[in-house]
Amino acid sequence: MAISLKGRDFLTLKDFKPEEIEYLVNLAATLKEKKKNGILTKDALHGKNIVLIFEKTSTRTRCSFEVAGHDLGMEVTYLDPAGSQIGKKESIADTARVLGRMYDGIEYRGFGQEIVEELARYADVPVWNGLTNEYHPTQMLADLLTIKEQLGRLKGVKLTYMGDARYNMGNSLMIACAKMGMHFTACAPKAYFPNEKLIEECMEYAKESGATLSFEEDVMKGTEGADVIYTDVWVSMGEPENVWKERIDALLPYQVTMDVMKNGADDVIFLHCLPSYHDRKTTIGKKVGETFGLNELEVTDEVFESSYSRVFEEAENRMHTIKAMMAATLGAFEEEK
Ligand code: CP
Ligand code: NVA
Numbered sequence: 070m071a072i073s074l075k076g077r078d079f080l081t082l083k084d085f086k087p088e089e090i091e092y093l094v095n096l097a098a099t100l101k102e103k104k105k106n107g108i109l110t111k112d113a114l115h116g117k118n119i120v121l122i123f124e125k126t127s128t129r130t131r132c133s134f135e136v137a138g139h140d141l142g143m144e145v146t147y148l149d150p151a152g153s154q155i156g157k158k159e160s161i162a163d164t165a166r167v168l169g170r171m172y173d174g175i176e177y178r179g180f181g182q183e184i185v186e187e188l189a190r191y192a193d194v195p196v197w198n199g200l201t202n203e204y205h206p207t208q209m210l211a212d213l214l215t216i217k218e219q220l221g222r223l224k225g226v227k228l229t230y231m232g233d234a235r236y237n238m239g240n241s242l243m244i245a246c247a248k249m250g251m252h253f254t255a256c257a258p259k260a261y262f263p264n265e266k267l268i269e270e271c272m273e274y275a276k277e278s279g280a281t282l283s284f285e286e287d288v289m290k291g292t293e294g295a296d297v298i299y300t301d302v303w304v305s306m307g308e309p310e311n312v313w314k315e316r317i318d319a320l321l322p323y324q325v326t327m328d329v330m331k332n333g334a335d336d337v338i339f340l341h342c343l344p345s346y347h348d349r350k351t352t353i354g355k356k357v358g359e360t361f362g363l364n365e366l367e368v369t370d371e372v373f374e375s376s377y378s379r380v381f382e383e384a385e386n387r388m389h390t391i392k393a394m395m396a397a398t399l400g401a402f403e404e405e406k
Pocket of ligand 2: 200236237238301302304305306342343344
């Protein structure tokens with residue numbers, strides 16, 4: 070049966086069937102090809118308007134929604150962390166009912182998943198999660214497209230996530246792998262493994278898809294033969310500065326180094342959602358680096374700049390996949406894959 074995602078929210082990949090996720094990845098590949106060939110898609114959603122609410126900062130996600138929106142012929146409103154009444158003078162439910170009457174789609178980046186869920190409950194238009202503390206589903210579409218492009222397959226791919234696997238990236242990668250029949254390993258100290266409830270849910274998806282999930286404290290065991298080695302910052306947006314010390318103490322052994330990469334499969338690739346502290350060329354990277362005597366944090370500069378690294382291909386794919394996700398939920402290109 071033909072797949073239609075028209076009218077759906079995009080809050081977490083938990084809500085989507087593997088074939089629906091595959092449909093979005095394939096549609097993104099088609100739209101990427103069109104863009105590379107100079108084929109315009111401005112008629113697709115011409116006349117529609119979308120609003121982007123960012124309660125946390127962003128480079129990739131914001132720019133992807135804006136460029137993708139324009140490429141699809143839409144007008145885009147951006148609300149920055151200080152630029153709206155949301156949460157401060159107006160409840161989420163009221164905001165949703167106002168914006169839902171003006172816009173055809175609403176993106177939200179912010180704190181708890183319950184906020185984006187409440188927006189979705191009260192707005193009559195698709196609501197898209199641009200990152201919450203718990204999940205980062207649009208990043209997953211980009212990662213899946215990148216893995217498919219780079220390795221030629223998703224099913225059976227062995228992905229190891231190193232670092233804080235309890236937060237949005239670890240959670241989302243575990244869900245994505247479980248849905249798509251991939252082999253997920255969280256390689257971290259036990260206290261940094263995803264929560265039991267989510268693991269149980271993902272075990273159910275894995276039964277259907279043939280995925281496996283494992284949790285490994287030993288770096289060499291956890292990365293042996295991996296096709297994809299993935300990491301993220303050790304302290305996420307919204308977390309207090311004073312957690313850096315405990316994170317560095319716990320996670321430094323899980324830094325992605327050349328030795329870690331060499332322990333992967335012959336054609337292993339390195340991915341990172343970005344931004345990354347791989348040198349001291351950022352304010353935070355410099356400050357944390359000076360305080361703790363480190364030049365690089367979750368990944369070495371050598372790995373980041375090496376031929377293993379596909380992080381910029383991955384970043385580009387944010388735009389193509391967000392375009393596919395918006396197009397599908399707003400009902401464009403239903404005949405294409
Ligand atoms: N990967 C990602 O979400 O990047 P931004 O924070 O720049 O949007
Ligand atoms: N875990 C990071 C991801 C950034 C894309 C954060 O939430 O800050």
